Structure formats: C-alpha cells, structure tokens
Amino acid sequence: MPLLTLKDSDGAFEAQLPGSLRRLRLGDLHPSMDSAGRYFLGHVLLNFPTTILGNGQMLFKAVLAEPVTGTSPPKTSAINTVFFGAVAEECGMFIRQGDLLAITGFKCSESPSASKDGRHPFQMELQEENAPTVYVYVKAQTTTFMLTEPSVPKPGYAYTPLSKLQVGTIVNVFAVVKHFKAPFRTKGTDYCSAVTIVDPSDVKLTCNIFNGNCDALPKISKIGDIVRFHRLKIQEYKTEKQGTPGAGFSSVTFDGTVGAAVMPRTSSKSFSFSYEDSTTVTALRRWASAHLPPPPSPVTLSTVQPMAYFDLTCQLVGKAEVDCCTFLLKVWDGTKCLHPHTKVRVETGALVGDEGFIYKLRNLTVDVLVFDNHARTAESLMVGCFIRINSLHVKSQTSNISEEVETPCLDFLLHGGTGYGRGITILPESNSDVLELQRTLDLKLLDLDDHMNIEEAPSCGLDGTAMEPTHKELVPMSKDPVSLPSVSLPRCQQSSATVITAHHHMNTTSLKDIQNMKAPQKYRIRAQLMEFEPQRINESIKLYCSNCQSLQDVPDEEELDMILQNRAATAVKPGLLNLALCRSSTVKRENQDGSPVVLYFLKCGRWETPQDRLLMIEGGTMQEIYQLSEKFHSVVPVTTEGKHLSFPDFSAPFLIQGKRCYYGCRRCSSLKSIQDRYVLTEKDSLDPDVISRALGIVLLQCVLVMKLTFNDGTDLLDAYLWDTSEQFFHISAAEVLSNDAVREKLQGIMKKLCPPEAKLEDHPWLECCIKSYNVKDEINSTICYQIFDTVVVEDA
Incomplete structure (x- = not known):
C-alpha cells in the first residue's frame, strides 16, 4: 500500500495531488458511493494505538476532520477512519495527530459508535485489496521551537522556553x-x-x-x-x-x-x-x-557483559528479603544470560511469587541483589510488574565448578545511593518499551509451553508465599452459580460497554477456568455484570491512607453535624486569644443561646481578599462552616487548649475548601499545635498538602471502591475495583462527594452497566482485565480478584 509524503516546500498540498482526483466532502460520503478517482482531505484529530483483532488482522483507527477555521475542528466535522491489515501497519507507524491527509481507495460503512461519539454516521475503511493511497503533507522542520508562540493559540496555559x-x-x-x-x-x-x-x-x-x-x-x-x-x-x-x-x-x-x-x-x-x-x-x-544524541542501545540479559553498568528493562517474577538492608529480585526479559550467574539461596517461605511459574522460568531468570536505600523500594514491588533497574552492576567473580576448572560467575547488583541515576522505576504497561517487552515474553512463554507443561513440573522446593493484599477486608463473598441464558448473537459480535487498554494479546479466559487457577495471575474476561456493591454511590467513596493502607468510611453531613454538636456541648466555652499568628473575633448567633462562634483570621498583608484567606473557626456547625467556605478560600475547625489553638480530632474534616472536605489519618498523624504555624500565613500555603504538613496531619485520599459480580455463563466471580476506579469511570472520586453532576454521572454509568429492572441476558457485555492475588490470615488462604487496565466506553 503506497503511503506517500508531499512536502510544503514543493507547493500547496492539493496542488501536488494527481490532477485526475476530485475532492469529496463529508456530505458526499455514503456506503453506496464509489471513491474511485476521488479523495477525502482531513486533519488527524485523534489517533489510537495499533491493535490486533481476534483473527490476527492488524487494525489502526484515526479520526479525521475537514479543515476548518478556528483553533480546533468541531466534533461534528469529524469522521472515524479505520485501516486494516498491511494498511494499518504502515499508517499506524507514521501517521500522527495534527497531520494533514488525503486518502483514496476507501469504502464507507455505517459507524457503530456514531450515536456515542457524535461523529459522522458513516466511517471510512481502507483495506489492501482496494488499493488505497494515503498522501501525508509534511511541513519543513525549523530549528527554532517557541512554546510561547504556537501557530495555533493555546487557551489556558502559556509555556515558557x-x-x-x-x-x-x-x-x-x-x-x-x-x-x-x-x-x-x-x-x-x-x-x-x-x-x-x-x-x-x-x-x-x-x-x-x-x-x-x-x-x-x-x-x-x-x-x-x-x-x-x-x-x-x-x-x-x-x-x-x-x-x-x-x-x-x-x-x-x-x-x-x-x-x-x-x-x-x-x-x-x-x-x-x-x-x-x-x-x-x-x-x-x-x-x-x-x-539530541540517540539513547544507547538497550542491553538485554543475552548481551550483558561482565563488569558493566547498564539499565535493564524486565518483569519481576519473584522477590524475597535477604536481610535488613538487602532484597532479592528474580527478573527476566525473555532472553537468556549466556554467562553463569549466581542463584541466591533464601530461607524456605521467604520467596514471594508463583512456585510453578518461577520453576518454569528457572533458566531465564537472574537474581538481582538490591542494597540499602533501594531495598525498601524493592520490597514494595508487586510480583508481575514491569520495572527498569537503572545503573545495574554486573560483577564477575570466580566460581569453582570442578577441582581443575574455574569459571567466571556473574553477580547482578544494585548498589546503594543515587549516583549515576541508580534506582528502580515501575513502568506503566502502556510504556512503549513495556509493550515491546511484553511481546517478547509472550513469544517466549509460547515456546516454553511447547516443551514443558507447567502442571507436570516437579516441585522446586519454593514455598511460593502469596502476596498480601492491600486491604485484607476486601474478601469476595461466595454465591451459588447462576446459569446464563442464551443470547441472540455470538459474544464476539456484541459491542462491549467496557474496553481494555492493554493486554490485547491475551486470549479470553472463562470464569470457571479462572476459579481453578493459582494466584497471582492476570486474565482477560468477557462477562456480564450481575450485581455490584455498594448500591448507594456515596458509600463507594472511602478515605485511604497510603502510609498504613487503611480504609475508612466518609461521614455524611448528618454525622458531621452530630459530631460538631457533641463537641460544642462538651467543650469549654471558647475565649478570644490574642496570638501573634492571627486576630480573633466573636460572632453571635441569632435566636440561639448556644456557645459563641469564634473566628480567627490569619495575619498576612499579601492576602487582600477573603477568597485568598485561610480562616479558623471554633464552635461552628457544619452548615456555618460551609457558608464561610463560600467566602473564604480555606476553613480550618479548631479548638482552644489553654492559650493555644489545636485541631480537635479526626472524626471530622480538618480542612474545608468550597464543598471539598479533607480528612486526616488517626493512626499516622502526629498533631502539632497551630500556635506559631507561620507557614500557614504564606500566600502559597493554601494547598491541602502544605496545610496538612504544617498541622502534622497525614492526608487521606478519596478512593472509589466497588465489588462487581460477573457472570459469563460458566461461573460467577467477584472482582474489586478501587485503585484504578477513577480511570475506569473517567471520574474523580473526590468530586463524587462534592459535585452533584459527577455523582449523577456515576449513577448513570452503573445503571447502564447493570440495569436494575432488566433481566441478566439483557445486561451489556463487559470486557475486562483482572488479576488474582492471595489473601492469607492465620487460618485460611483466599484468592481475590481486582480489575485493572479497563475503562468504560464513552456514553456506555
């Protein structure tokens, strides 16, 4: 398939096209039309990663927009364009957002997503058998690049060279x-x-x-x-x-x-x-x-040489603590180290990872010893993740394999300190290096499967200690299996309400097969949502501490009012304090005989308006605090202890900004007296992180936690959605509490994924990535499942 580039130095784009071609407009496109001798001109508004369909055919999708005046083409002038096979492979490697294209030899068909994305009702399709041609207009590159003077105006942010x-x-x-x-x-x-x-x-x-x-x-x-x-x-x-x-x-x-x-x-x-x-x-x-100088060629385990320092991109398959300042990582990159290398022995039960999988890869993994400040990072890594170990040292030592022969044996070492960029970086699965590595690993696993059945592998003496989950309370509830009624279409032909953002190479696994497999593993499933918990959307928002990894419920407004009323009833009558930090004022309530409300205004000459101020309040109700937060940027509830101000407790928010409440962790915080907290008077101190650190409070994060019960006709499976829930729904967890429109949007999504009045066979199909992990207590061990790398389809 010819993909031709035309340069702006040779003249206008359309003037360089063959004179026999006539231009088509969006209004001309229709499935019955003949595109022979015609072309469509458009800018690439969006382009998506190249994917491989279930039949092995490659697919590349772009959104083209007819050239219009203005900063960016409106959505209604855009059309989905789909490239297949060799056309997709070539165009997917070259075409980028912003490019100007002229395409010929395409066919039109109805767009299955037109009702959702609001674009043209038809889509253009390019396949090799129709002999398409794609012309790309390439502008000459200049040596200057002024971010503050773009060719198209940028609203919102200006960037400084x-x-x-x-x-x-x-x-x-x-x-x-x-x-x-x-x-x-x-x-x-x-x-x-x-x-x-x-x-x-x-x-x-x-x-x-x-x-x-x-x-x-x-x-x-x-x-x-x-x-x-x-x-x-x-x-x-x-x-x-x-x-x-x-x-x-x-x-x-x-x-x-x-x-x-x-x-x-x-x-x-x-x-x-x-x-x-x-x-x-x-x-x-x-x-x-x-x-810029090209980056050095990547070093793999098969090309590594003794006494070298290099960066290794790899997957973690096992880990173990060696001593208080040393950690072992078992990693592989799909290639085999050609030199003998040290295998580190650890105590029985110390190695975390799947026993069978580690044995399967025994000839491909290397043992990396991580020292000092990097040991803590290594301990926090999840088995199965992709990492880059920067400035990894390959040290050669002599090993006696017989009385007569000595051979060099390699040690893989990550020394302490941060010199030369030493460290461990967790790579996202969308990273281009990870995608390439994943393909290499998949091919190697297929090759290994041809030579060895993992179920028949002998025990390698490892305990295979399971990973501890982030939250032990997230244990799935068992249910009786429910048979799934037959559907009118094959599942592969039914549109999905969710899509996966990675692991497209993986085959779909039935829920029944998943239930019989060991953890930890990753799967791709296609199933229907049978039910979800909690049913009340507000209850799905939890407060999470990244330090102690605890979860707690968010109190509702009634609970907050009760907390503040009880506090006011038991508190000593507040008095005015003359502090160097702030000035105070008493507010009398109308028609109310309760304790007075005392306001403390921080002294800072640079704050000229209430919208820029931080206000502290003692004795106020939640409704009064919300009213003040409409006028002042930040409101902090306080109490007096002698001649000092302090934060009362952790049952209520320590900071209110607008409708957003911020909470602190009771376990991890170490409260400081507000007296002389002069950092609060700085103009740049209104960030919640700054305020929480000044008060000695560990800030809790809002997270969205749900349990989804799937049914694919073979079995049921409970999977948890929490650390990737915001990406899943395209919604901020904090805004679910503070923004009615966001909360209604989330409720609408759940109603469409799991219609409350519909029969199960009428529920939409969902395609998801899930991963299994082990939950252990003193008596039992349970396998749990978690959703990842999955998003809800727009308007699904």
Missing part, C-alpha cells in the same frame, strides 16, 4: 528529559526526584521535585521522556537556575518515543490535557529525535 526563565518566577514548561534519578528518600520525610530537562531553546534546567508521597513525583521512566510541569518555581543555586515545585505544582509525563501513543502519566486526580498539548508532545518528540 527554558532560555527565557527568570529567577523568582513561577512558570509552566514543556521539555525533554536529558537525565534523571529514580525517586529517593531525602534525609527528612520527603522523597525527591532529580531531573534535568532541555528544550529547543538549547538550554538545560535541573529540577529537584520534593513530595512526602513518592507516588506524587513525576512518572519518568527513561531519558527522552517528555515532561510538562505546571507552576514550577525558578530559583538560583550556586549561580545556576534550578526548578522546584511551586504552590499547586503538577507534572504530566509522556513517552518520548516517536510514534508511541500520547498517553499522559500522572498521579494527579484531575489535570488538563488538550489537543494542543498532544501536538506539542509530537513536536518535541520529533525535535529530540533529530537534535
């Missing part, structure tokens, strides 16, 4: 990672991510990003990644400019590989991402590939 940075300013930047260190713990309580970035302005900037939560740091996995930093503070350190987080700092990372899917990586619960951002990422990728 690194050459224009000024000390003392707070800026937004888009740049390429030139060097980075995996997150490491500082001498204090924070974690740090050190990264050096560059952009086409030919300037580099070193940034030190600090956060008490390691997961909140930038999700950088390799040199060449693209980062977007919002609200980066520019400081001077040893005569050099340096970037540090400003108030409200946020980061988003993208794979820097040319042609990879533009998938944002961030721990932020809500972030903006526009069509213009995608265009910027694509432009930075092309600039980096043309102007």
Whole structure:
C-alpha cells in the first residue's frame, strides 16, 4: 500500500495531488458511493494505538476532520477512519495527530459508535485489496521551537522556553528529559526526584521535585521522556537556575518515543490535557529525535557483559528479603544470560511469587541483589510488574565448578545511593518499551509451553508465599452459580460497554477456568455484570491512607453535624486569644443561646481578599462552616487548649475548601499545635498538602471502591475495583462527594452497566482485565480478584 509524503516546500498540498482526483466532502460520503478517482482531505484529530483483532488482522483507527477555521475542528466535522491489515501497519507507524491527509481507495460503512461519539454516521475503511493511497503533507522542520508562540493559540496555559526563565518566577514548561534519578528518600520525610530537562531553546534546567508521597513525583521512566510541569518555581543555586515545585505544582509525563501513543502519566486526580498539548508532545518528540544524541542501545540479559553498568528493562517474577538492608529480585526479559550467574539461596517461605511459574522460568531468570536505600523500594514491588533497574552492576567473580576448572560467575547488583541515576522505576504497561517487552515474553512463554507443561513440573522446593493484599477486608463473598441464558448473537459480535487498554494479546479466559487457577495471575474476561456493591454511590467513596493502607468510611453531613454538636456541648466555652499568628473575633448567633462562634483570621498583608484567606473557626456547625467556605478560600475547625489553638480530632474534616472536605489519618498523624504555624500565613500555603504538613496531619485520599459480580455463563466471580476506579469511570472520586453532576454521572454509568429492572441476558457485555492475588490470615488462604487496565466506553 503506497503511503506517500508531499512536502510544503514543493507547493500547496492539493496542488501536488494527481490532477485526475476530485475532492469529496463529508456530505458526499455514503456506503453506496464509489471513491474511485476521488479523495477525502482531513486533519488527524485523534489517533489510537495499533491493535490486533481476534483473527490476527492488524487494525489502526484515526479520526479525521475537514479543515476548518478556528483553533480546533468541531466534533461534528469529524469522521472515524479505520485501516486494516498491511494498511494499518504502515499508517499506524507514521501517521500522527495534527497531520494533514488525503486518502483514496476507501469504502464507507455505517459507524457503530456514531450515536456515542457524535461523529459522522458513516466511517471510512481502507483495506489492501482496494488499493488505497494515503498522501501525508509534511511541513519543513525549523530549528527554532517557541512554546510561547504556537501557530495555533493555546487557551489556558502559556509555556515558557527554558532560555527565557527568570529567577523568582513561577512558570509552566514543556521539555525533554536529558537525565534523571529514580525517586529517593531525602534525609527528612520527603522523597525527591532529580531531573534535568532541555528544550529547543538549547538550554538545560535541573529540577529537584520534593513530595512526602513518592507516588506524587513525576512518572519518568527513561531519558527522552517528555515532561510538562505546571507552576514550577525558578530559583538560583550556586549561580545556576534550578526548578522546584511551586504552590499547586503538577507534572504530566509522556513517552518520548516517536510514534508511541500520547498517553499522559500522572498521579494527579484531575489535570488538563488538550489537543494542543498532544501536538506539542509530537513536536518535541520529533525535535529530540533529530537534535539530541540517540539513547544507547538497550542491553538485554543475552548481551550483558561482565563488569558493566547498564539499565535493564524486565518483569519481576519473584522477590524475597535477604536481610535488613538487602532484597532479592528474580527478573527476566525473555532472553537468556549466556554467562553463569549466581542463584541466591533464601530461607524456605521467604520467596514471594508463583512456585510453578518461577520453576518454569528457572533458566531465564537472574537474581538481582538490591542494597540499602533501594531495598525498601524493592520490597514494595508487586510480583508481575514491569520495572527498569537503572545503573545495574554486573560483577564477575570466580566460581569453582570442578577441582581443575574455574569459571567466571556473574553477580547482578544494585548498589546503594543515587549516583549515576541508580534506582528502580515501575513502568506503566502502556510504556512503549513495556509493550515491546511484553511481546517478547509472550513469544517466549509460547515456546516454553511447547516443551514443558507447567502442571507436570516437579516441585522446586519454593514455598511460593502469596502476596498480601492491600486491604485484607476486601474478601469476595461466595454465591451459588447462576446459569446464563442464551443470547441472540455470538459474544464476539456484541459491542462491549467496557474496553481494555492493554493486554490485547491475551486470549479470553472463562470464569470457571479462572476459579481453578493459582494466584497471582492476570486474565482477560468477557462477562456480564450481575450485581455490584455498594448500591448507594456515596458509600463507594472511602478515605485511604497510603502510609498504613487503611480504609475508612466518609461521614455524611448528618454525622458531621452530630459530631460538631457533641463537641460544642462538651467543650469549654471558647475565649478570644490574642496570638501573634492571627486576630480573633466573636460572632453571635441569632435566636440561639448556644456557645459563641469564634473566628480567627490569619495575619498576612499579601492576602487582600477573603477568597485568598485561610480562616479558623471554633464552635461552628457544619452548615456555618460551609457558608464561610463560600467566602473564604480555606476553613480550618479548631479548638482552644489553654492559650493555644489545636485541631480537635479526626472524626471530622480538618480542612474545608468550597464543598471539598479533607480528612486526616488517626493512626499516622502526629498533631502539632497551630500556635506559631507561620507557614500557614504564606500566600502559597493554601494547598491541602502544605496545610496538612504544617498541622502534622497525614492526608487521606478519596478512593472509589466497588465489588462487581460477573457472570459469563460458566461461573460467577467477584472482582474489586478501587485503585484504578477513577480511570475506569473517567471520574474523580473526590468530586463524587462534592459535585452533584459527577455523582449523577456515576449513577448513570452503573445503571447502564447493570440495569436494575432488566433481566441478566439483557445486561451489556463487559470486557475486562483482572488479576488474582492471595489473601492469607492465620487460618485460611483466599484468592481475590481486582480489575485493572479497563475503562468504560464513552456514553456506555
């Protein structure tokens, strides 16, 4: 299939097309039309990763929009375009968002998603047998790249080139990672991510990003990644400019590989991402590939040499604690190390992982010893995850295999410290390197299956200790099997209300087969949702502590009112305190004989309006607090203890901003007196993380937890949805509590996934990725299941 590129230096795009071709408009497209001698012109509004269908055929999908004036084409002028087979393979590697295409030799058919995505009622299809041609308009690349002067206006955020940075300013930047260190713990309580970035302005900037939560740091996995930093503070350190987080700092990372899917990586619960951002990422990728040194060729276990330092991309299949500062990781990358290497012996029962799987890969895995500060990171890794071990040292030592022969034996070591970028990075499964590695591993597993049946493998003497779940209370409830009525269409022809975002290579496994398999493992299922818990949407929102991994319910407004009333009834009558930190004032309630309400206003001359102020209140009801939060930016309930102010307890929120309530962990917090907490008077201190740290409070996160019961006609299976629930629903868990529209949206989604009045055979089919894990207590061991890498189809 010819894919032809036309350059702007040779003239206008359409002027370079064959003169015999006539242009088609969106209104001309219809299944009965003949596209011979005609072409459709459109910009690539969206493009999706290339996938493989069940019949082995490759598929690539793009959304084309007719050129219109304005910043971005409206959705109604867009049409879905589907490429099949060799056409998909070639176009999927080259076509990117923003490209201008002219396509010929296509057919039109009805679009199955038109009612959901609002696009053209028909879609264009390109297959090799119809001899299609795709013309791509390539504009000449320039050596300058001004993020603040894009060809298309960018609403919302302006990005500053690194050459224009000024000390003392707070800026937004888009740049390429030139060097980075995996997150490491500082001498204090924070974690740090050190990264050096560059952009086409030919300037580099070193940034030190600090956060008490390691997961909140930038999700950088390799040199060449693209980062977007919002609200980066520019400081001077040893005569050099340096970037540090400003108030409200946020980061988003993208794979820097040319042609990879533009998938944002961030721990932020809500972030903006526009069509213009995608265009910027694509432009930075092309600039980096043309102007920066290419990354070193990846080293695999089959090519590793003694006495080398290298970065290893691999999958974790087992782990064990060796001693208090040493951890063992069993990893593989689908290739075999050609040199003898050390096998580390550990105590019986210490190795975490699937016994049969570890034995199956016994000739392909290597043992990596992780030391000192990296041991804690290694301990937290989940078996089965993909990781990159940076600056892994291969040390050669002599091993006696007989009395006469000595042979070098390799040790794989990750030394302590952070020099030369040493560390362990968890890679998302959407990462381009992981996708390539996954294909290699799948082929190797198929090859191994031809030579060995894992069920017949002899015991290797490992205990196969199961992983502990994040929450032991998440134990599935058993039910009696329910036979599934027959359906009118084969399942493979029925549209799915959910889709998987990875693992498309995996075959679908029946729920009955899954119930008979050991854990931990990953599966792809297709089933119907029989029921879900809890039925009340508000009850699905929990408060989660990342430190002690505890879950607790969110109190409703009635409970909060009762808590505050009981507190006011038992509290000593508040009195005015004259503090250096704030000034106080008493508010009398009308027609009420209760205790007075005392307001404490923080003293800070830079806060000119109430909307910028933090207010503390003693003796108020929840309704009064909500009223104040409409006027003041942040409200903190307090109580007096002698001549000091303090936070009362953890049964109610410690901070209210608008309709959003923030809670602290009772177990992990160490309360500090509010007296002399001058950090609260800083203008940049209104971020909940800053306020919680100033008060000695460990902030709880809102998470959405549900138990879904699936039925595929062979068996029932309960699976939990919690740490990926926001991605699953495209909804922020915190907004479910504070935003009525978001809560109604979630209720509507659940009604469509599991219609309350419909029979089971009328429920939509769901395609999901689930993974199993073991739950152990002192007596029993139970296998639980969790949903991951799955999202609800838009308007499903």
